[in-house]
Amino acid sequence: MKISQKRIVTAYVFLAVPLVFYIVVRFYPMIYAFWLSFTNWKLVSPKQDFVGFSNFVKLFKDKVFMTSLWNTIKYVLFGVPLVIVISLFLAATLNRVKHLQWFYRLLYVMPYITPLVAVSWVWRWIYQRPPAGILNNLLMAFGLDAQPFLTSMNQSLPAIVVTTVWVNLGYCIIIFLAGLQTIPQEYIEAAKIDGATSRQSFFKITIPLLSPITVFLVVTQSITFLRIFTQVYNMTDQGSGGPLNATKPLVLYIYQKAFRSFDMGLASSATVILFLIIMGITLVQLLVLNKRVQY
Amino acid sequence: MTRTDRKTSFFAYIFLTIFAIVMVFPFVWMFSSSFKTSEEIYEMTVIPENPSLANYEFIFNYSMFPRWFLNSMIVAVVTTISVLFFDSLVGYTLAKYNFPGKNIIFILILSTLMIPTEMLVIPWYIMVRQLKWMETYWSIMFPGMISAFGVFLMKQFMSTIPDDLLDAARIDGVSEFGIFMRIVMPLVKPALATLAIFNFIGNWNAFLWPLIVAQTPKMYTLPVGVSYFSSENLTRWELIMTGAAVSTIPLIIFFIIFQKQIVKGIAMSGLKG
Numbered sequence: 001m002k003i004s005q006k007r008i009v010t011a012y013v014f015l016a017v018p019l020v021f022y023i024v025v026r027f028y029p030m031i032y033a034f035w036l037s038f039t040n041w042k043l044v045s046p047k048q049d050f051v052g053f054s055n056f057v058k059l060f061k062d063k064v065f066m067t068s069l070w071n072t073i074k075y076v077l078f079g080v081p082l083v084i085v086i087s088l089f090l091a092a093t094l095n096r097v098k099h100l101q102w103f104y105r106l107l108y109v110m111p112y113i114t115p116l117v118a119v120s121w122v123w124r125w126i127y128q129r130p131p132a133g134i135l136n137n138l139l140m141a142f143g144l145d146a147q148p149f150l151t152s153m154n155q156s157l158p159a160i161v162v163t164t165v166w167v168n169l170g171y172c173i174i175i176f177l178a179g180l181q182t183i184p185q186e187y188i189e190a191a192k193i194d195g196a197t198s199r200q201s202f203f204k205i206t207i208p209l210l211s212p213i214t215v216f217l218v219v220t221q222s223i224t225f226l227r228i229f230t231q232v233y234n235m236t237d238q239g240s241g242g243p244l245n246a247t248k249p250l251v252l253y254i255y256q257k258a259f260r261s262f263d264m265g266l267a268s269s270a271t272v273i274l275f276l277i278i279m280g281i282t283l284v285q286l287l288v289l290n291k292r293v294q295y
Numbered sequence: 296m297t298r299t300d301r302k303t304s305f306f307a308y309i310f311l312t313i314f315a316i317v318m319v320f321p322f323v324w325m326f327s328s329s330f331k332t333s334e335e336i337y338e339m340t341v342i343p344e345n346p347s348l349a350n351y352e353f354i355f356n357y358s359m360f361p362r363w364f365l366n367s368m369i370v371a372v373v374t375t376i377s378v379l380f381f382d383s384l385v386g387y388t389l390a391k392y393n394f395p396g397k398n399i400i401f402i403l404i405l406s407t408l409m410i411p412t413e414m415l416v417i418p419w420y421i422m423v424r425q426l427k428w429m430e431t432y433w434s435i436m437f438p439g440m441i442s443a444f445g446v447f448l449m450k451q452f453m454s455t456i457p458d459d460l461l462d463a464a465r466i467d468g469v470s471e472f473g474i475f476m477r478i479v480m481p482l483v484k485p486a487l488a489t490l491a492i493f494n495f496i497g498n499w500n501a502f503l504w505p506l507i508v509a510q511t512p513k514m515y516t517l518p519v520g521v522s523y524f525s526s527e528n529l530t531r532w533e534l535i536m537t538g539a540a541v542s543t544i545p546l547i548i549f550f551i552i553f554q555k556q557i558v559k560g561i562a563m564s565g566l567k568g
Contacts, residue, residue: 004393010471011392015400018385021441026407029418036417043421090314093307106554107315110322113550113557115500117518118539122325125532132532134324137339166318171561178562198303227411230502234522251413251503258417259507271414278411 036268043262055269065270067245068253071157075249076225078161079168083221084214086165087172092202094173095180105177109170116167120234123163124150127235150235153246160231160247167231168224172217179213180206212289219285223278227251250274325543328536336533350537359512360541363520367542370435370505370516371498377440378494379487385441386449387475391461401450407443412503420507434508435516439498444564445490452486453479489560492553499546517542 037055041048059065090108094101111119127149130136136146149159183206191201207214229251233239241248241256250270258267328336330346338344354360389401419438428434456479464474480487505516512520521542524534550557 007392007471008394011388011394011397014384014388014392014472014475018381018404018441018446019400021381022404022407025419025438025440026410026415027403029415029422030410032418032421033414090311093310097304097307097311104311104315105558107318109558109561110547110550111318112561113496113500113546114322115502115518115521115539115542115546117500117502117521118325118543119321121521121535121539122321125328125536126321126324132337134339166321169318174558174561175564223411227413229413230518233502233506238527254413255503255507259420264417264421268414268417271411271417275411275414279409282409 033268033271036264037272038269039265041265043264051265055266056273058266059269059273064245064248065253068241068248068250069273071241071246071248072226072228072250074157075161075164075228076222078158079164079225080218080221082161083165083168083172084217087169087217088176088207088210088214090169091173091176091180092206094177105170105174108173111167112170114167116230117234119167120163120231123159123166124235127159151243153243156236156243156247160228160235163235164225164228164231168221172221175213175217176210179210183209215285215288219281222281226274226277226281229255322543325536325539328533329540331533333531333533350533351541354534354537354541358523359515360517360520360538362513363515363517364541366432366435366509366515367499367517369432370501371495373432374436374439374498375491375494377436378442378445379491381441382445382490383449383453383480383483383487384475385446386451387453387479389446390450390453391456391458404443404446412438416504416507419504423508429508430511430514432514435505435514438504439494439501442494445494448490449483449486452483456482488553489556489563492549492556493560496546496549 038050038052039048040051040055094104097104125133126135127133128136129148129151130140130146133149135149140146148155150156187205187209188201191205192198196204228249232241232247232249232252233255236242236247239252241252251274254267254270254274257263257270323341327341327343329350330348331338331343332345332347332349335343335345385404389397415438423429423434428437460478461474464478465471469478500518501516502518505519509515509519512523515523517538521535521538524531524538
């Protein structure tokens with residue numbers, strides 16, 4: 001056997017276990033999920049018939065599904081702009097100070113590495129009604145009215161958004177900061193000599209130069225918010241996504257359909273919809289990055 | 296420094312400090328509550344009047360938290376070791392060997408990054424039931440034994456190793472696997488450290504999959520167990536906060552030790568995108 005042939009054999013021996021893993025634990029389950037989405041299979045019954053698109057039709061007629069789809073969109077629309085804008089301003093401010101930069105950065109990133117379940121329960125505790133909740137006590141100390149937060153139809157979703165923004169800020173700050181530090185200082189200096197104010201140079205130089213990073217963060221954060229589950233499960237009563245489905249996102253709907261009602265067919269159809277949305281966003285990112293943001 | 300510079304940096308520090316307080320306060324409140332007795336838990340004192348370790352003693356003596364702590368540790372450590380070994384091996388093979396199908400394999404592995412876990416949990420659950428893996432550590436761990444992001448990361452690092460080094464070892468009669476374990480692995484230690492840290496954190500914090508497969512308290516991981524002291528009628532906040540603190544403390548220690556690698560690792564993941 002020639003050396004090059006021997007190398008080929010070695011390569012495939014090295015890859016054997018990982019390839020089996022990828023086929024059995026990633027590709028086969030994915031194809032299986034697609035197949036399930038076209039069947040009426042309930043875990044408890046042996047019946048598994050091909051039903052075409054009827055699960056998808058059922059989903060779009062299901063009020064709870066439509067509510068959770070709409071809630072998911074709300075999480076993205078509220079959460080992503082908030083986390084991007086706040087983290088950009090914090091990163092830009094951090095980039096300007098000379099001392100203690102690492103210390104602030106450390107504090108900001110702590111929530112991101114903390115278990116999300118622990119974070120959710122701490123915030124649930126903070127949001128409690130008076131006399132238990134510290135946030136309401138703070139509001140009352142400033143002479144404001146106590147708020148229902150998590151028990152309110154209108155406030156519960158924004159309250160969960162705030163917690164999630166708090167968690168993800170540190171991640172975005174670190175990435176923005178890394179991006180800001182690659183911008184040559186000469187650009188800013190040159191603009192200053194030409195008489196630009198620091199606000200002008202921020203909006204006309206810094207933000208355009210950061211746009212590839214901003215696009216990346218918008219996309220990854222959108223996907224994070226689309227997949228929101230743990231916070232809602234732990235911050236709402238009995239993991240219900242309540243009150244009255246006001247906070248229920250897509251993934252919680254999937255979880256309940258699959259592991260409470262054991263309707264595997266319908267739940268798989270909902271995962272296919274989630275997958276298509278994520279694919280769509282990722283493709284938009286590729287298009288935008290290739291086209292617009294070249295400087 | 297001009298006067299306006301000094302003024303802006305003064306406001307910058309105030310702005311940063313206010314946010315730092317917002318970021319840290321929930322942690323302070325969590326620890327503060329965990330040292331309070333059930334009588335004091337509804338008091339708004341940041342420093343408890345009678346701080347006590349009673350909640351921690353209770354949790355460690357009369358609940359399954361020690362077991363859950365152990366479960367979390369086993370899951371996080373075993374998956375991390377597996378990821379380090381297999382991701383490096385795949386990354387090395389893809390970077391340093393020439394064989395038919397190489398590019399397709401790399402693209403296929405990377406493409407799995409786009410599959411949301413939520414889509415896979417239903418088939419995984421069916422697999423676990425059919426193969427009778429229910430209530431085993433293996434059922435919690437198997438989906439995370441190899442990570443596509445790690446393969447990508449390791450391939451990048453492996454391709455910086457000079458081929459001459461590998462050829463020299465071959466001439467010295469080192470076996471192909473020996474080259475990987477004894478020559479290549481020590482050279483990529485920094486990358487291994489980054490991968491280990493992120494993988495450990497990710498598995499320690501994982502919730503959805505353990506929630507699905509760990510059905511009896513015996514097999515819970517810490518995140519699944521935190522809500523144990525909450526029921527429809529009564530929520531023992533002091534115990535829940537203690538449980539949350541117990542699941543957070545190892546990560547805070549971890550974070551203090553590895554802060555540099557963590558910050559660098561996050562920045563790297565962004566700039567790649």
